[in-house]
Amino acid sequence: MKYKLKNIVNNIKKNGYIILPNLISKNKCEKYKKILNKNYEMYKDNYCSIKKEGLANKQDEKVVFNLHNKNLKFFELFQHKKVLDILDVLLKEGSYKKSEPYYLNNISARCPLKGNKGQLIHIDSNLAGVNYNIIVNVMWLLDDFNEKNGSTYIVPKSHLVKKYANNNKKIENKILIKAKKGSVLIFNANLWHGGSEKKKPTISLGYNIGLRKMVC
Numbered sequence: 001m002k003y004k005l006k007n008i009v010n011n012i013k014k015n016g017y018i019i020l021p022n023l024i025s026k027n028k029c030e031k032y033k034k035i036l037n038k039n040y041e042m043y044k045d046n047y048c049s050i051k052k053e054g055l056a057n058k059q060d061e062k063v064v065f066n067l068h069n070k071n072l073k074f075f076e077l078f079q080h081k082k083v084l085d086i087l088d089v090l091l092k093e094g095s096y097k098k099s100e101p102y103y104l105n106n107i108s109a110r111c112p113l114k115g116n117k118g119q120l121i122h123i124d125s126n127l128a129g130v131n132y133n134i135i136v137n138v139m140w141l142l143d144d145f146n147e148k149n150g151s152t153y154i155v156p157k158s159h160l161v162k163k164y165a166n167n168n169k170k171i172e173n174k175i176l177i178k179a180k181k182g183s184v185l186i187f188n189a190n191l192w193h194g195g196s197e198k199k200k201p202t203i204s205l206g207y208n209i210g211l212r213k214m215v216c
């Protein structure tokens, strides 16, 4: 597949997201999952089963935080050229001479567990309806994403809405991401999104790695 930077950027600006397939091999996905599971076992008692309200409740999911200090191999993801080319346009727009740097803000991996009921629809920028794309989420799919395994819901074009999702009402136009492992989902952190219910424990959604890159 040929990627045209301009088309990709325009797509993200218009719809709030894009999925790029086959950015890393399936073999690499398995290797990353192995590293993540090892780290999960090492650190889970410190931080991975926090019983809190809403999104901060990590009881039904495995999470590994701060991947930059877990294994240097993750830098291959953080610095992936195709992704950085996109972020260079999105995150520098509006800055002085389109040249201000941006930084890696949150690098964690998440795996919903059996029985996980899904996440509320939310945004990750904490500011609904801003003029520029101030945070971009880059989510690496280390397993296939489908309707059975806790994939991610998104609401296309909702990054342009100047309010937060009301989870007490039916959220219209919500779609589920369906993509193969090795793909990357890139989205404006203002896009409404959330995890879906994990129905079949036998089909695993390993970890997705979410990188958040912000402007300074």
Ligand SMILES: O=C(O)CCC(=O)C(=O)O
Binding pocket: 110, 119, 124, 150, 151, 152, 153, 193, 194, 195, 196, 208
């Ligand atoms: O794993 C997902 O499907 C989404 C995770 C997410 O949105 C978050 O943790 O903020």
Ligand SMILES: [Fe+2]
Binding pocket: 122, 123, 124, 193, 194
């Ligand atoms: Fe999120």
